[in-house]
Amino acid sequence: MKKLKITPIKNGTVIDHITPGFAVKVLHVLKIPESTSSVVSVAMNVKSRIGKKDIVKVENRELDPKEVDKIALIAPKATINIIRDFEVVEKHKVQLPDEIVGIVKCSNPTCISNAKEPVKSRFLLVSDDPPSIKCYYCERETEDIAEKII
Amino acid sequence: MDFKKRDVISIKDFSKEEINYILNYTKKMVPYAKGEKHTDILREKILSSLFFEPSTRTRLSFESAMNRLGGRVIGFADPSATSQKKGESLADTIRMADSYADAIVIRHPQEGAARLSTEFAESPVLNAGDGAGQHPTQCLLDLFTIITELKKIKGNKIVLLGDLKYGRTVHSLAYALSLLGAELTFVSPESLKMPKEVINECKEFGAEPSSISNLERAVKDADVLYVTRIQKERFPDAEEYNRVVGMYKVDVDLLKNAKEGLIIMHPLPRVVEIDPEVDKTPHALYFKQAFNGIPVRMALLSLILGDKKL
Numbered sequence: 214m215k216k217l218k219i220t221p222i223k224n225g226t227v228i229d230h231i232t233p234g235f236a237v238k239v240l241h242v243l244k245i246p247e248s249t250s251s252v253v254s255v256a257m258n259v260k261s262r263i264g265k266k267d268i269v270k271v272e273n274r275e276l277d278p279k280e281v282d283k284i285a286l287i288a289p290k291a292t293i294n295i296i297r298d299f300e301v302v303e304k305h306k307v308q309l310p311d312e313i314v315g316i317v318k319c320s321n322p323t324c325i326s327n328a329k330e331p332v333k334s335r336f337l338l339v340s341d342d343p344p345s346i347k348c349y350y351c352e353r354e355t356e357d358i359a360e361k362i363i
Numbered sequence: 364m365d366f367k368k369r370d371v372i373s374i375k376d377f378s379k380e381e382i383n384y385i386l387n388y389t390k391k392m393v394p395y396a397k398g399e400k401h402t403d404i405l406r407e408k409i410l411s412s413l414f415f416e417p418s419t420r421t422r423l424s425f426e427s428a429m430n431r432l433g434g435r436v437i438g439f440a441d442p443s444a445t446s447q448k449k450g451e452s453l454a455d456t457i458r459m460a461d462s463y464a465d466a467i468v469i470r471h472p473q474e475g476a477a478r479l480s481t482e483f484a485e486s487p488v489l490n491a492g493d494g495a496g497q498h499p500t501q502c503l504l505d506l507f508t509i510i511t512e513l514k515k516i517k518g519n520k521i522v523l524l525g526d527l528k529y530g531r532t533v534h535s536l537a538y539a540l541s542l543l544g545a546e547l548t549f550v551s552p553e554s555l556k557m558p559k560e561v562i563n564e565c566k567e568f569g570a571e572p573s574s575i576s577n578l579e580r581a582v583k584d585a586d587v588l589y590v591t592r593i594q595k596e597r598f599p600d601a602e603e604y605n606r607v608v609g610m611y612k613v614d615v616d617l618l619k620n621a622k623e624g625l626i627i628m629h630p631l632p633r634v635v636e637i638d639p640e641v642d643k644t645p646h647a648l649y650f651k652q653a654f655n656g657i658p659v660r661m662a663l664l665s666l667i668l669g670d671k672k673l
């Protein structure tokens with residue numbers, strides 16, 4: 214019997230169906246490796262029924278909703294699987310909310326949200342795949358979202 | 364239709380019906396704006412006028428509009444004389460101004476400043492221009508000028524010329540003109556083309572704006588030629604500015620093949636883009652357009668602050 218390239222995890226999160234080539238960006242938004250000392254496995258360009266995909270497995274960590282939103286911004290087709298004792302206890306597709314607050318910096322350098330004002334960045338969803346968001350304040354669409362995630 | 368205590372931040376916050384309502388109400392304001400009739404419907408009302416960036420027409424016409432309605436104006440035209448210089452946040456300045464007045468009008472160099480202000484003010488906020496962002500009252504006065512001169516907006520061929528990338532007035536205007544059914548043509552230097560997102564917004568209303576580089580061809584069957592200044596202050600580098608400034612010029616030669624009823628508009632100030640000789644032609648409408656800032660702003664202030672309508 215063939216052996217899996219990445220072994221199942223006991224506890225943690227499996228992020229599946231990441232856009233091929235985007236696993237590194239997912240790691241970046243999850244602040245890995247700085248944020249965890251547990252094992253993290255990455256598989257890129259894995260063949261699947263619907264073409265290639267990337268997979269990230271993070272042991273001993275369950276993603277919070279804010280982190281899931283961040284992933285949706287860069288990998289809109291990703292699925293999140295929460296694993297406890299080798300069992301998938303939760304599985305859902307990422308979905309961007311209509312309003313994205315405090316997780317992306319506006320790419321417009323002269324937007325007031327980038328000044329020292331007591332407000333969080335705020336974006337309105339234009340489309341979720343490919344992800345496109347518009348700043349609530351300056352009304353500009355943000356370019357290169359992955360680079361602007363806080 | 365109720366506009367009481369409504370913020371005026373972006374033309375996109377208003378429906379087609381609301382825009383038409385404001386434009387119709389503006390007509391009633393004209394004799395008051397000219398000083399032929401008098402009113403004090405905004406007596407005891409105070410407008411806080413916060414100009415963090417230089418302005419001549421917008422600031423003076425807001426002040427004139429408030430005075431013509433019997434209200435009063437406090438504020439500043441030079442932020443160097445305020446606590447901003449000491450590092451005060453915009454949010455704190457707005458909280459302060461909010462407690463001193465019944466409405467706030469703000470011009471600020473950063474995009475989104477007016478929208479942010481609404482979060483810290485109980486009173487209505489009117490955006491008088493936020494950086495390269497929105498300038499809704501300019502947009503309304505432009506629409507009012509076209510309607511006054513050509514009776515309608517729908518179906519008219521309107522050419523937007525000049526700095527279509529950084530020019531804040533043309534973005535709001537392209538949106539509103541598309542909403543109201545005008546046919547748009549964009550003419551600009553390659554590096555100052557209308558942003559893709561603005562074109563997409565126009566298309567959402569069924570408009571099919573075309574972009575061409577030949578001004579003569581665009582002007583030939585146009586009903587409105589809307590000219591904008593290439594804004595030096597919005598350019599990241601001087602070299603690029605020098606390359607494009609003066610690329611298009613509106614002069615009497617250009618107008619030889621234009622329609623008799625063509626109107627030429629400009630938000631002003633102009634520099635070199637319209638030859639002064641054009642001022643003498645019946646096409647030139649920019650000074651009348653500048654006057655229209657008063658009745659439009661009177662209409663808005665009256666609808667937002669007034670207890671009764673005129």
